[in-house]
Amino acid sequence: MNDSSWSIFVVLLVLLSFILVGLRQKARESQEYGFGGRFTGRIGGGAAIASNWMSAASLMGLAGIIYLHGYQGLAYVIGWTGGYVLLLVLLASQIRRFGKFTTPEFVGERYGSRPARLIAAVISIAISVIYCVAQFKGIGLIFSFMFGLGYEQGVTYGALAVVSYLVISGVLGVPRNQQLQYLVICVAFIVPLMWLARRLGYFWVLPQFGYGRALTDLWREFRIDFTLPFADDSLFQWCALCFTLMVGTGGLPHVLSRFYTVPNVRDARWSVVWGLFFIALVYWSAPAFAVFGRLIEARRGMIPSPEAARAAADVVTLNTAVAAGLPGWLVGVLAAGALSAAFFTVAGLLMTGASSISHDIYYSFLNPRASERARMQVAKGGTLVLAALVLIIALDPPGLIAEITAVAFALAGNTIFPLFLLGIWWDRANRYGAIAGMLTGVLCTVAQPVFGGTFPAVAALFPVTSSALCGTPLVILVMIAVSLATPPPPEEMRSFLEQEVHGHMD
Numbered sequence: 001m002n003d004s005s006w007s008i009f010v011v012l013l014v015l016l017s018f019i020l021v022g023l024r025q026k027a028r029e030s031q032e033y034g035f036g037g038r039f040t041g042r043i044g045g046g047a048a049i050a051s052n053w054m055s056a057a058s059l060m061g062l063a064g065i066i067y068l069h070g071y072q073g074l075a076y077v078i079g080w081t082g083g084y085v086l087l088l089v090l091l092a093s094q095i096r097r098f099g100k101f102t103t104p105e106f107v108g109e110r111y112g113s114r115p116a117r118l119i120a121a122v123i124s125i126a127i128s129v130i131y132c133v134a135q136f137k138g139i140g141l142i143f144s145f146m147f148g149l150g151y152e153q154g155v156t157y158g159a160l161a162v163v164s165y166l167v168i169s170g171v172l173g174v175p176r177n178q179q180l181q182y183l184v185i186c187v188a189f190i191v192p193l194m195w196l197a198r199r200l201g202y203f204w205v206l207p208q209f210g211y212g213r214a215l216t217d218l219w220r221e222f223r224i225d226f227t228l229p230f231a232d233d234s235l236f237q238w239c240a241l242c243f244t245l246m247v248g249t250g251g252l253p254h255v256l257s258r259f260y261t262v263p264n265v266r267d268a269r270w271s272v273v274w275g276l277f278f279i280a281l282v283y284w285s286a287p288a289f290a291v292f293g294r295l296i297e298a299r300r301g302m303i304p305s306p307e308a309a310r311a312a313a314d315v316v317t318l319n320t321a322v323a324a325g326l327p328g329w330l331v332g333v334l335a336a337g338a339l340s341a342a343f344f345t346v347a348g349l350l351m352t353g354a355s356s357i358s359h360d361i362y363y364s365f366l367n368p369r370a371s372e373r374a375r376m377q378v379a380k381g382g383t384l385v386l387a388a389l390v391l392i393i394a395l396d397p398p399g400l401i402a403e404i405t406a407v408a409f410a411l412a413g414n415t416i417f418p419l420f421l422l423g424i425w426w427d428r429a430n431r432y433g434a435i436a437g438m439l440t441g442v443l444c445t446v447a448q449p450v451f452g453g454t455f456p457a458v459a460a461l462f463p464v465t466s467s468a469l470c471g472t473p474l475v476i477l478v479m480i481a482v483s484l485a486t487p488p489p490p491e492e493m494r495s496f497l498e499q500e501v502h503g504h505m506d
Contacts, residue, residue, distance in 0.1 A: 008146055010332030014184055014340055015165070054185050055131075055345035056138025058282060059338040061401030064313030066290035068400075070226035072233055073290070075242040076402055077283050079409075082242070083249020084276040091250055094424045097501045102352075103253040103416060104360035110423040112490060113431035114365070119438050121360035123415050124253040127408050128353035129390055131252075134404035135342045135349070136162075136394035141315050142339045152395055159391040162346050166383060186281060188337020193285050196292055196324050208284035214291045222298040226291060237466065241406065244468035248409025251416030253352050293320035314401050350383045350390075357382035406465035407445075413468035414441030418475045424501060426480075427494040433483030437475045444471030 058080075066073035098106060103124050108117030139162065140155025149157070194204045203210025218224045225231075230238060249255065293316045297304065300323075304312065312319060317338070321331045358379035363370050370378075397404060415438045422429040422437075444467050452459030461470045488494070 005328070008332065010329055011146065011336045011339055014336040015343070054279070054282060054341045055405070056135045056338060056342040057401050057405040058279075058286070059185065059189055059341050060138050060141070060314050060317060061134065061403075061405060062283065062286040063289040063293070063317050064315075064400060065402040066226075066287050067293055067316045068309055068313050069232045071229045072231065072238060073402075074287070075238050076245060076406075077286070079242040079245025080249060081276065081280055081283055083246040084279065086246050086250050087255075088273065088276070091420055091424065094501050095420070098424070102355060102360060104356055106423070107419055107434065108360075108364070110493065111419075111429070111431040111434040112493065113434065116431050116434045116438070117360060118365060119435060120416070120419070121356040123411065123438060123442070124356045124360075125353045125386070127253060127412050127416075128349040128356075129386060129393070130408040130411065131405060132346050132349045132386070132390040133393045133397060134401045134408070135346045136390050137397045137404065138314065138342045138401050139339065139346070140394065142318070142335055142342070145315060145318050146335060155391065155394050159387060159394075162343055163384065163387050165343060166347055166350070185337045185341050186278070188333045188340075189282050189285055192321055192326060192330050192334045193288055195326055195330060196321065197288070199324050199326070200292060200295070207288050211288040211291050214288075214295050218291065218295055218298065222303075224294060224298060226294070236469075237463065240463060240466035240469035243472075244410050244413050244466040245406065247413035247417045247468050247472050248406075248411075251412030251420065252409070253356075253412075253416065289317045289320055292324070293317075296320060296323045310400070346390075350386050351379075353386045354379045354382035357386075403465055410465060410467045410471070411442070411445045414444045414471040414475055417468075418472060418479060422476065422479055422483075424497070427497045428483055428488055429479060430483045430486055430489045432486040433479040433481075436482040437479035440478045441471060441475045444468075444474060447471075 062073070062076055065076055095106070098110070104117045104121040107120040108114060136155055136159060139158035140151055142154075143149060143158045143161075144151050144154035147154070147157075190207075193207050197207035197210055198204035200214070202213055215226055218226060318331065318335060321334050326334075358375045362378045363375050367374070418437050418441065419434055423434070444462055445464075447462035447467060448459045448464045452462075
């Protein structure tokens with residue numbers, strides 16, 4: 001077989017293995033449809049969290065944004081990893097003690113409000129759709145790369161493959177399959193990087209540390225400085241993006257749901273610690289791919305224009321592997337890792353959105369007497385509807401993979417994160433504050449595209465990919481002010497927070 005055939009063969013082999021695992025653990029209850037209800041130990045839970053987190057943004061978009069902006073792109077690395085530290089310190093154990101299974105369910109129970117639960121469900125669906133658009137773009141680019149298709153054809157065939165995968169395998173978010181996925185991603189991302197570093201003559205045993213010489217060579221040979229801070233954007237924009245990604249991590253519904261399935265608080269904490277370690281292994285590798293890609297281009301006399309560099313950024317990992325002359329099977333391994341990450345992230349996001357449609361909207365509001373079978377049918381139908389909506393948007397994506405993903409984080413950080421933060425740590429927060437906070441958060445997220453043309457200061461303070469630096473504190477202040485101006489929550493809830501959520505150490 002030629003190199004292209006080897007790549008396709010490896011990708012299909014990996015996807016087949018996921019289908020077989022998915023068939024063995026296919027979920028048959030709508031309550032599991034969306035987060036998978038099995039716990040597999042602290043390390044296994046950490047691997048499940050990491051695989052739930054790894055996506056096309058991690059394996060393609062992150063390297064692409066660093067390839068374009070150098071130091072500025074490290075805001076994504078710091079923000080996404082720092083967000084898990086924030087989760088560990090502020091939310092993980094408390095969410096487990098509270099004991100609700102979805103973000104809208106937590107909001108409805110904590111704030112005692114059906115309208116608040118409905119708004120939270122709609123926001124969760126919106127976050128899932130935006131996040132999925134970035135993943136669909138990644139899938140489309142990989143299909144285009146492997147099969148020599150145009151982008152529109154690639155994303156269409158990729159969407160069909162994802163939906164078929166969901167129909168065949170059921171819930172792909174169950175932890176056993178997620179652990180297999182993380183193993184594939186880790187091997188697929190790090191082994192080609194080691195091979196690449198060795199071929200270029202750099203320290204390959206730990207290429208995440210050895211690519212420093214490549215940075216020096218870029219500057220010495222071509223005067224390309226990847227380490228110059230704030231060359232493309234300001235310090236404010238860097239800090240705003242970093243903060244947005246951190247609080248957005250603390251508000252992503254499909255990430256928060258992972259803590260509901262652990263048996264105790266201690267396991268919730270340790271699952272996050274292990275998850276952070278597994279995530280860091282991959283995130284340390286993305287800058288190396290970006291630097292090696294720039295170095296190979298420069299040594300070949302190919303200094304792309306800004307427009308050409310932006311067009312190629314999202315596939316820099318694959319292009320770098322091919323340009324360096326890696327064997328076809330190894331390029332296939334790299335493509336398989338990126339594709340499986342995007343597949344699983346899409347599956348988890350679509351099912352999170354479908355769970356909100358089925359459980360938090362249909363069952364809770366429209367038909368409380370719905371049977372298990374009816375709820376499952378609604379969930380599956382919701383998955384197909386959301387997939388179709390995402391495909392329509394992904395046919396003409398509004399930005400790079402990492403940029404689109406950052407918008408989802410901004411929405412989560414401006415809406416869901418303040419609800420959990422105050423809902424857990426301030427017993428005076430009430431339903432009126434929650435509703436006012438979520439609506440304010442939505443306005444902060446869309447401020448630049450909606451109001452930025454008329455009010456330039458709004459666009460400067462609330463950039464669409466990093467609006468949470470100003471938005472999250474504003475939402476928290478609104479929630480506090482409205483809660484203090486309206487009746488307090490029921491005494492039963494305040495007692496529950498004091499006694500069950502904060503009343504014991506474990």
